Amino acid sequence: KAGVTQTPRYLIKTRGQQVTLSCSPISGHRSVSWYQQTPGQGLQFLFEYFSETQRNKGNFPGRFSGRQFSNSRSEMNVSTLELGDSALYLCASSSMNPTLNNEQFFGPGTRLTVL
Amino acid sequence: AQSVSQHNHHVILSEAASLELGCNYSYGGTVNLFWYVQYPGQHLQLLLKYFSGDPLVKGIKGFEAEFIKSKFSFNLRKPSVQWSDTAEYFCAVTISGGYQKVTFGTGTKLQVIP
Numbered sequence: 001k002a003g004v005t006q007t008p009r010y011l012i013k014t015r016g017q018q019v020t021l022s023c024s025p026i027s028g029h030r031s032v033s034w035y036q037q038t039p040g041q042g043l044q045f046l047f048e049y050f051s052e053t054q055r056n057k058g059n060f061p062g063r064f065s066g067r068q069f070s071n072s073r074s075e076m077n078v079s080t081l082e083l084g085d086s087a088l089y090l091c092a093s094s095s096m097n098p099t100l101n102n103e104q105f106f107g108p109g110t111r112l113t114v115l
Numbered sequence: 116a117q118s119v120s121q122h123n124h125h126v127i128l129s130e131a132a133s134l135e136l137g138c139n140y141s142y143g144g145t146v147n148l149f150w151y152v153q154y155p156g157q158h159l160q161l162l163l164k165y166f167s168g169d170p171l172v173k174g175i176k177g178f179e180a181e182f183i184k185s186k187f188s189f190n191l192r193k194p195s196v197q198w199s200d201t202a203e204y205f206c207a208v209t210i211s212g213g214y215q216k217v218t219f220g221t222g223t224k225l226q227v228i229p
Contacts, residue, residue, distance in 0.1 A: 033216075033217065035219070040221065041221065042121075042205065042219050042220060042221035042222045043205065043219040043222075044219075045216060045217065045218065045219075048216060056216040090158075090159065092159075092217075103149075103161060103164060104161075104217060105161075106151075106158050106159040106160070107158060108157075108158040109158060
């Protein structure tokens, strides 16, 4: 089974621009979560989608948004980029199989640099 | 809401030393607990997990963790570390039976010196 894939792997943007990141979950997985990873802050939860619905949301401003498509692929968008948005953005998918009980599988991440 | 604390931010050990990384969570109900590892340049991968049953959980590469409910702790241990264990380790918790909101600790960077 192919793992979680994220595109692009690296991005450089300037302040004020907007960016869209993409995540393809493991085949059959319907839950996709997004995290922001920065040194010293660890992984901070952005949001989680299941069957095209946002089920959970972290404490990030409205500039951060996401969506999920019917094939479970997900995108996240950050508008009006700020320097502090520079981070590794991780996507994780889960099967939601009760016996596997919320185990998540992570992609390699997208490294976003805002100049 | 649940939270996770990892008090050791950076640990430096010599090869063959024993390792214990602390993880404490705050939530009054039933939880699922995880340790993830991120090797340099690689993506996060699951090291071990606890859902129920035996509180001593064994994971990959000789790691184990013990769930102590009374202390709200899930410390990670390895009796003898290797240089290849150099990585960042994250403790995580979800509410059992709940949705996919996984709360991570801030991570512990482990550096093993040959």
